[in-house]
Amino acid sequence: MQIVKTLDGWSSPVIDSVTHTVFTEAGTIQFRPDGCWDFAIMKTAHGTMVLRTGLTTSAVTHHYAAGDEILSIGFKASSYMTLMPGETMRDQGVLLERVGRDRFWLGSDVLEIPTFETVDAFVAKLLRCSIVEDNRLVASVVSGHPMAMSERTMQRHFLKTTGLTYKTFSQIERAQQAMALIAQGRPAADVAFALGYADQPHMIRSIKAIMGQTPGQIAARQTVGNLQSG
Template sequence: MPIESDHRGSDSLYVARVWRGRTSGVHQMTSIATSTWELVFWDQRGVMHAAVRGPETTASNAETAGDSASFGITFAHGTSMPHLPISTLVDGGRGSRHVTDRTFLMRGEQWQIPDFDDAELLVAKLVRAGVLVRDPLVHEVVQGGVAPLGSRTLQRRVAAATGLTQGTIRQIDRAREAAVLLGAGVRALDVVDRLGYFDQPHLARSLQRFIGRTATQLRQPDPAADPLSLLYKPEDPARS
C-alpha cells in the first residue's frame, strides 16, 4: 500500500488520538478537514522534522515526502498552547527549529521526541511546564454538553481553545463520520437519516467540502486516486 497507518485512543484528557504512518512512492494526497490540531514528527530521507499543524477547514491537496515515516499526537478539543494561539494555526502550521534525531524545540525549550507508545509522557511534561492547558468546558460543549454560560462568552472560549466556531466543528466532525460510514458500506440515504443531513445534496456538498470525495468514491474507492489522509470517526476515544 502507498500509505500505511494506524492509530489509537489515549487515557489523557489532553489527547484525542495518537497515530503513525508510512508512505511509499506517494507524492500527493487528499488532506481531509479536521477540527483538531496536532503535533507531528516525520523522518524524511534520514532527517527528522517536527511541526504543529492547526485545524483544517476544507479538504485540500497536499504534497507528501515520497518515502517517509511520521507520527502525531492529535489533541482533544479544549487543549491549547498559551504561547501559540490556535487561531494563528488554522489551515496552516508552524515548524520547529533545531530538530535532532531525539529532540525538538518548543517555546524556546528542548523536548524529547516520544514514540507511538509513550506519547502521553511528553504531553504530561508539557502540561506540567504550562506549555499545554485545557479548558474542560470547551471539551464538554463540543461533545454535546450544555454550558452554564451566555452564548457569546461560550463562543469566545470555544474559539480561543479551538480556533473554530461550534458550528464549524460540528460540520467537520459530521462529514468525517459520514465518510467513515460510507466507507463501511452504509447507503447514502441511511447516512443522511442517521446524521441529520437535510437530503442527499446536502450530504454531497458537505463531503466535497470537507472530505474531497463523493459518496460513491468513498463507497467504491478508486485505486488510482490520491490517497486520503488518516480518517477515523471523530469521537472521544478515551471513553469509547
C-alpha cells in the first residue's frame, strides 16, 4: 500500500509534478518514462539519499521496504542543468554527495535537502542561482507550438537539453497517450489508428518496450491497486 501526496497547479516554467510517496509495506514499483527528469529524495532505514535522474526510455523497477519514502520533483523536458563530467541526462541516475544531515552537493553548490513542504523554496533557489534553466526553444516544441527554426537546430537543441532525440521523445509521448486512451475504455485498434501506429500489435509492442508491460497488464495492475485501496 502507498500513501501519496501531490502538489498541483505549478506555475513554474520548469516543474511538471511533485509527489511524496510513503510505502506501508514491502514490494516493487515500476517507474515508467514520463518525459521528465527528477530530483528524488529517498528515505530508508539506512538513511537519506539524494538522486538526480535523467529522462528514461524504458521502465525502471524499484524495490522498497515498509516505511520507505520517496519525494520526487519532476522537471519538464525543456528544463536543464549543467552536467558534471561523465554525467548524462538519459537513462541514468547520479547519487549526490551528502553534507551533514540535511544538505548535499550539487556541482559547486551546497543546497538544503528539500521536503514536501519546502519544494517551492528549493526550486526557486535553483532558478535564482541559474542552476536550472528553461530552454524556450525546446519548450515550444514540446508544447506543440514550435518557434521558427531549422530541423537541424531543433534536433541539436532537443538532444543537448533532454539527452533524447526528438523521435525517441515523441515515441514516449505517443505511448503515454495510447495508455491514457485505452484506460478511458477506447478500443485498442481505434487507439492504434488514431495515433498513427502501423497496427494494434505494433502499438502493443511499442508500449511494452517503453513502459515495461502491455496496456492490458498495466490496466490489470491499476485495477488491483484500486480494489486494494478502496
